[in-house]
Amino acid sequence: MARRIIIIGAHAAGCDAAAAARLTDREAEIILLTNERYAGYSRCGLPFVIGGHIKSFQDLIVFPQSYFKMNRLDLRLESNVTNIDTSAKTVEVQYKDGRVEKLQYDSLIIATGARPAMPPIKGREKQGVYVLRTIDDGERIDQAVREAESAVVIGAGLIGLELGVAFVERGLKTTVVELLPQILPAMLDKDVADFVQRELEKNGLRIVTGKSVEEILGSDRVTGVAVAGEQIQADIVVVATGVRGNVELAQKAGVELGETKLIKVNMRMETNIKDVYACGDCAESINLITKRPVICQLGTTAVRQARVAGINAAGGYAVFPGVLGAAVTKLFDLEVGAVGLTEAFAKRVGIETVSMTLSGKTRASYYPGAMPLRIKLIAEKETEKIVGAQIVGGEGVAQRINALSFAILKEMSVKELAKAETCYAPPLSETWDPIILTAQALLRRIK
Amino acid sequence: MVDVEGYEVREGLYYSKDWMWVKIEDGRARIGVTDYAQKQMREIVFAELPSVGASVRRGEPFGTLESVKAVSDLVSPLSGRVAEVNDRVSERPELINEDPYGEGWLIVVEPTDLEEDIKALMTFEQAVEWYREIAKKS
Secondary structure (H helix, E strand, O other), rough: OOOOOEEEOOOOOHHHHHHHHHHHHOOOEEEEOOOOOOEEEHHHHHHHHHHHOOOHHHHEEOOOHHHHHOEEEEEEEEOOEEEOOOOOEEEEEEOOOOOEEEEEOEEEEEEOOOOEOOOOOOOOOEOOOOOOOHHHHHHHHHHHHHHHOEEEEEOHHHHHHHHHHHHHHHHOEEEEEEEEOOOOOOOOOHHHHHHHHHHHHHHHOEEEEOOOEEOOOOOOOOOOOOOOOOEOOOEEEEEEEEEEEEOOOHHHHOOEEOOOEOOOOOOEEEEOHHHHHHHHHHEEEEEEEOOOOOOOOHHHHHHHHHHHHHHHOOOOOOOOEOOOOOEEEEEOOOEEEEEOOHHHHHHHHHOOEEEEEEEEEOOOOOOOOOOEEEEEEEEOOOEEEEEEEEEOOOHHHHHHHHHHHHHHHHOOOOHHOOOOOOOOOOOOOOOOOOHHHHHHHHHHOOO | OOEEEOOEEEEOOEEEEOEEEEEOOOEEEEEEOHHHHHHHOOOOEEEEEOOOEEEEEOOHHOOOOOHOOEEEEEEEEOOOOEEEOOHHHHHHHHHHHHHOOOOOEEEEEEEOOOOOOOOOEEEEHHHHHHHHHHHHHO
């Protein structure tokens, strides 16, 4: 009899797990269950639709209905899984019409994702307060922008800043408020973050750091927020203070959580319960440098984990090596990327580091259109291996982050990177690429 | 040739709802996947095709196409015996992406009941309508 694989969740993790499972087992019955109206779309694209760079929310659908049909994947939308019984190997699902069914599985993949965190700010229930996670959220915000003049975003992580930039691009007077003393605290060190903040402020985005929102103001509808004695006017308030993994269903079924409070998995993405796998925002990862469990809720992590979960759930063999947390974004015309550990994070986990920040150009300095590039390179003190990098610039940031991601993965030392070969042509790069120059400068500092 | 929402549908062919086209040539049937199918699959990296002499049955898979992210069964639009196999697509599966109605053909079948099988297929006009509906939905 054909193997039955049930996947709870049908976005980045769920869909890629299904694709990998189908590639591994051509006969398996594969069922995807999601409580949403749409499946297989890119959540990461949502702020860029609001900013007007992408025409419509529908354009974000990367797995259309025909994909599921052609790959014989049984996608069931608006289907809410209410219980998992791991000893009977069943899931209980409630369909849109209210019908309840128990489905038997041979392998189960939990890809339940995450939901926006909602801190207990006074006034958060008011009209005009939003979060951004789904297409429905995006459409609500997009609609509200049409009638708004000002906005406040609470939280200066990737989503918060991307959204703040989108609001400015749509002509709204916008302020981003961050509780911590810097923007992008999970991604950048304060020196690099401060540089990015100044660039964003030059483009008209107001940023307030190190202060908390005391209250969301207004009677029924939001009119502004109170921040450290100041009242900031806002027709729209978006809370973007991170996400929480949807782990409750798994936890109730006896699936073990790790120290990060996300689902604990082994190298094959299997949980503590046989034939039950987890991947995506609800599952934890191992950081390749610290060798410790870490929360890494990125799209790339989701799909890489999902592929491994899908292959194993379908009877194949694959392992997930771990994460370095390579991340990148574009804010106005500024590209911002990072990989590995920040110095601040390294310090928290007891790793001593040396670092160097250098500025360079993205093309030969005499070539028209050459843009500045700022690179911070971080190495572990004793082994002198590269453990982190942060790059800000006008172009070419993403591929340099990728190059450094491979360097960290292969445990390259600063000395080796300083001797590495790069390509060159005046319209595209400098003879000495800024990442090599930064490595050379860091090497001098170490000596 | 007609452009249906960005997907090419060709005159003179029959179409199945399993994304295949059929061209009748002197009582034999040349079979391939449609432009819509190859575009949905994107870069095809592997084609698994039957051998000459194998039997195929209408509505049953005779092979698979594999792309980076997808595996699709090739469902036979009619029953019969495989008379020719396009070995070139086994070596260069990208031909299916480049020219799905031409050099990217898959097999030629000697049908056992062509008249009956054709009734179950869509004509060019019906296929244009059907793909229009499909394209709108996705």
